[in-house]
Amino acid sequence: MTTPTIDxxxxxxxxxxxxxxIRIAGGELRNGxxxxxxxxxxxxxxxxxxxxxxxxxxxxxxxxxDEAALTGRGPLADHAVAYHHLPLLxxxxxxxxxxxxxxxxxxxxxxxxxxxxxxxxxQLASALGIIALSPGATAFHCAAGRDRTGxxxxxxxxxxxxxxxxxxxxxxxxxxxxxAILERTxxxxxxxxxxxxxxxxxxxxxxxxxxPMEIAMHTMxxxxxxxxxxxxxxxRRAGLSGATIxxxxxxALA
Numbered sequence: 001m002t003t004p005t006i007d008x009x010x011x012x013x014x015x016x017x018x019x020x021x022i023r024i025a026g027g028e029l030r031n032g033x034x035x036x037x038x039x040x041x042x043x044x045x046x047x048x049x050x051x052x053x054x055x056x057x058x059x060x061x062x063x064x065x066d067e068a069a070l071t072g073r074g075p076l077a078d079h080a081v082a083y084h085h086l087p088l089l090x091x092x093x094x095x096x097x098x099x100x101x102x103x104x105x106x107x108x109x110x111x112x113x114x115x116x117x118x119x120x121x122x123q124l125a126s127a128l129g130i131i132a133l134s135p136g137a138t139a140f141h142c143a144a145g146r147d148r149t150g151x152x153x154x155x156x157x158x159x160x161x162x163x164x165x166x167x168x169x170x171x172x173x174x175x176x177x178x179x180a181i182l183e184r185t186x187x188x189x190x191x192x193x194x195x196x197x198x199x200x201x202x203x204x205x206x207x208x209x210x211x212p213m214e215i216a217m218h219t220m221x222x223x224x225x226x227x228x229x230x231x232x233x234x235x236r237r238a239g240l241s242g243a244t245i246x247x248x249x250x251x252a253l254a
Contacts, residue, residue: 008071008187010044013037014180015145018137019153022170025161029252032137036153038145038181039063041074042188048075057136058082060127062148064089070192084130086123088116088148092196106211110219113151117224117231121238124155128240131156132247143189144181146174154217158232159245160252164221171217 015038020031032055040059043051059076061068064087073083117124131138142148150171157167174181224231232240 008042010042010047010075011184012047013040013043013145014184015174015177016139017173019157019170022157022162022166024157024166024252025249027253029157029160029162030254033252034131034153034156035137035139036145036149037139037141038149039071039143039185039188040076040139040141041068041071043074043076045075045078048079051076051139052079052081055136056081056139058084058130058134058138060130060138060140060152061085062088062123062127062140062142062152064091066092066192066196067143067188070195071188082130082134084127086120086127088120088123088142088151092192106213106215107219109147109216111223113147113154113216113220114223114227116148116151117155117220118227118234121234124152125235125238125240125244127152128156128159128235128248129244132244132251143185144174144178146178146181150174150217151220154220155232155235156248159240159248161249164218167221168214168217172212172214175213 015036017036018031019034019036020029022029035051035056040051041061041063056076059073059081061073061083063085065085068085068087077083127140140149140152153170154167157170221231224234228234230236
């Protein structure tokens with residue numbers, strides 16, 4: 001197993017789910033194509049074996065370079081699983097609230113997601129290509145499995161012809177897991193923030209707005225359409241082809 005740079009206690013993912021069952025163009029997305037997750041680099045050996053035995057063939061790591069360097073690939077590096085590092089943010093600070101606001105508003109999060117689609121369109125297009133061509137299931141993850149992972153899940157579902165309602169419902173399924181997610185990511189994210197010189201006490205004071213988190217995904221989809229017409233337009237300009245979308249839809253319904 002890849003040796004981590006900090007002492008990590010392996011743990012089971014708390015925000016892992018197969019996207020199977022979501023309604024898409026032509027039917028329902030099948031199980032075993034795409035899984036979204038919180039950090040897969042710090043899972044247990046048993047979890048890694050279970051994923052591989054369940055058909056996992058590829059992992060897309062959406063974390064920053066700093067995050068990936070901190071923990072490495074984890075136990076999945078010991079298995080015949082393809083690894084693709086496609087960071088959607090240049091740095092952790094790029095995903096923080098502007099101006100040091102003590103409250104993260106969901107509209108602001110949605111605005112950030114829309115910018116992420118635009119700025120990281122090449123990475124997202126590559127991710128969809130990987131899912132389309134993988135010989136088995138592809139799992140994609142960031143740290144919490146909510147923001148960056150939620151953006152990739154959304155563009156995948158858009159490419160598969162899912163409705164906004166289905167996309168937003170999937171995004172919101174993370175909400176009940178947030179307490180467990182924060183507890184699970186505390187050791188790694190705490191160490192990373194300290195190394196980067198962030199004020200951890202100040203960060204602890206930042207809270208999430210009590211408004212429904214669905215607002216963030218509503219906002220992302222609305223902003224992309226306001227600016228581009230088609231929410232997938234940034235990815236199409238970055239190389240997402242009709243052939244890749246056709247292959248995704250073929251695999252999703254097989």
